[in-house]
Amino acid sequence: MIRKWEVAKIDSQLNHAIELFKDIMIYGTERVIKSIDHEVFQTYSSEQLHMMQIISKTEQVSPGRLASLQGVHKSAVSNRIKKLSSQGLVKVTGSNLDQRGKTISLTREGQEIVNTSNEAISTHIEGLLAQELESEEIEEFIRIFEKLKTIMKVEEDKA
Template identity: 75%
Template structure:
């Protein structure tokens, strides 16, 4: 199983790196012209989590806190995110999407879903899609448990 798992991991990394790039670059929609992939990624994180600290955003995006600070500042100026002070710690902050940010992510998700569906619909059988769903649910569960324990 070791060699098979190594192959699966390598394929997963390739899809994460090159698949994301291919999808983003091949979509011609204003949302992908108006916002960088990094900004959209940040908005995706915020759409899945209720209030995230700058430090947590930096960890999730794999960048330095200063990069997050710059992105947050630009998105706040465009009224896409808001920054709230922490009730527990006066120095602590959490970042939240505004209604405008939520609409941007909804649009982005719809466009990406339609594009991926057009790429895959003729390439995959229903049974293969069901197998992907089963595996992705299991992976999500495993990765979520690891995230919660940190």
């Protein structure tokens, strides 16, 4: 039987974990992007790179879904799509499901930009963490984030 103080402790620990997760999402992303000295981060905005990352993960996505995933209005997504399309990084095609709908996908050049930014981010984060984390901590990090990814994916599918 779980006692009230044990439940309170678990709730407190979970709230602390959530706050840490939010801090890392907000400030960690900003720190990483601002501290990477790579041409791709001077050429493209973090919003554009984020959009291309989403498209890369989903392969094809609607503008509405992009807006939802980026937490912005459809007009902001529309502007980003136009700019990236004019640069030959994304292509817009009609949806098979809806005559009015569109799907967005990356071009080969767009995927190369995503690969370049991923490599730069990975190298940078590896440099930040390599001296700070033990092998066991990295294994625990992976275990927890795999579990979080599974939980978040399930929640995403319900939406």
